[in-house]
Amino acid sequence: MTASEPQELLVLLEDYKQDKRYQLYDNFTIGPEDKKYILESTGKSIGDAGDSLEYHLGMSFSTIDRKNDWTGPTGCAQQFKGAWWFRSCLTSHLFGLFGEDQSGRGILWTTFRDVPYVMKRAQMMIRPRRVSQSLG
Template sequence: MYKYGFGDVSGEFWLGLEKLHAMTRHGRHELLVLLEDFEGNSKYALYDDFTVGSEAEKYKLTVGKCAGSAGNSLARHNGMKFSTMDQNNYPVPGKQNCAIAHKGAWWFEKCYHSVEVQMNDAIKQERA
């Protein structure tokens, strides 16, 4: 499922690890993450380098320097391999499968430090 992508491009959508790898395997690529809350407040993170490794590399995530207002929440996931419920690539062998714990796949560095939580928290903190 994560390998080839899923969803609807006009709504929730995952492009697919194979496509991300094909798009980023040659040259240097930037990644722009745009976040907007339900009240229209927005933040962004711009990474000056972004690659997703091959299937043989377990779709390893590589990100460069970050600029922007959302913070650098991908830094802790840099160099991590992609974990799914049936493929635990957590960096500590024998530890909990974070994809099962979170009910979703990601480049987990630690089970309870996911990018979604950190970026959403950055938006909430500014409003407080």
Template sequence: MKFLLILMAVICLNLKTRALGLSDKDMETQWRLEGELDELYALAKAHIQDNLYKLKSATAFEVVKNIANDTAANPTYTTCPRRADANGIYTVKIPGHQESFEVLCDAELAGHGWTVIARRTNNSLNFFTNWMGYKEGFGNLSGDFFIGLNKLHAITKSEVHELYIHLEDFDGETRYAQYDEFLVESEKQFYAMSSLGKFTGDAGDSLRHQVGMNFTTYDRHNDVMNSENCAIKYMGSWWHNNCTESHFSHLFGLYLNGDNEDTFGRNGMIWTAWRGEHYSYKRMQMMLRPKCVC
């Protein structure tokens, strides 16, 4: 295992150092190869974890050869491929997660290799649902949906992931927030957001107050308020804090139309750092991607 990781790191480093002075076409080739190496690394880790008892005398080269043969016969991904053409629905098998499942991959919005975990574009899908709904996920990958807390935990626990949040207002302006680490715990820990890395972006950091918070729905009161359930108060599930600091962000709130200060107040899809606590956005998309192994 250790030898395999060193081998992959050396290959990635060599590709990185050759980037200087390359043409655009050669750069695209390099990015494609780096994406394929990322996939190979993830597949190798999963293969070793699932077949450790069979690999006591195997070499790293034999492991890679077996993976190549298996992949050619039956393509399997552990995450969205980091390729320019990887848009749409893919089946993934997460290491440590029993069942494979379908995910929506996005290679256009913020680069290659992103797995969409939540998307909202209109008011057709009700996000004000119960604990079981959020646990299993709801909606349709071809439209608006939430991937489900069980899958979200499996993905973020399998390796370090970064989080990307895309927002669009009703004036057609878009902004983003990106975090270089994101981790959601298991149901036993109420799907707590236990880790949130360094922020970059132009939408402002409105998620920081949710770090360490449990996930709360109208039928599962897991926030820090004893007197009231923040999911009921604000008509939306989220990693609510204390019903005041909860509202630095609340992207699973009601789908409303822009500024709602005089109507629904703070019950919409809120990201305070950009347009304030009363503005509900037109579109939002949350995505995950493994941090590069190189």
């Protein structure tokens, strides 16, 4: 999906107070299936949501039945009830449980408020990067 040409990723976030923010990454690359969809690159980022994705660089995608993080036997996907590029465990988790429960098991982007804070809405959109739009 991201191997054919350079891609950019736009993350749109909204909290339960209707605060909307974004973060744009200029070189988003995910590895192939045989590398467990490793998060290879995010490139440079700009936006007002803060960079909560870079922490997960180099991590393979984890699911409840495929633990690829650096934690104990349970794993972050099982603990946080959803799949993501977990390290140990997270600074972001856009595939978390939906809901306003502030247990830390929802849709998270920690740099949004500098604390684990559950989001109301999150969108991830990728598209081929236009050379003139590179952030660098």
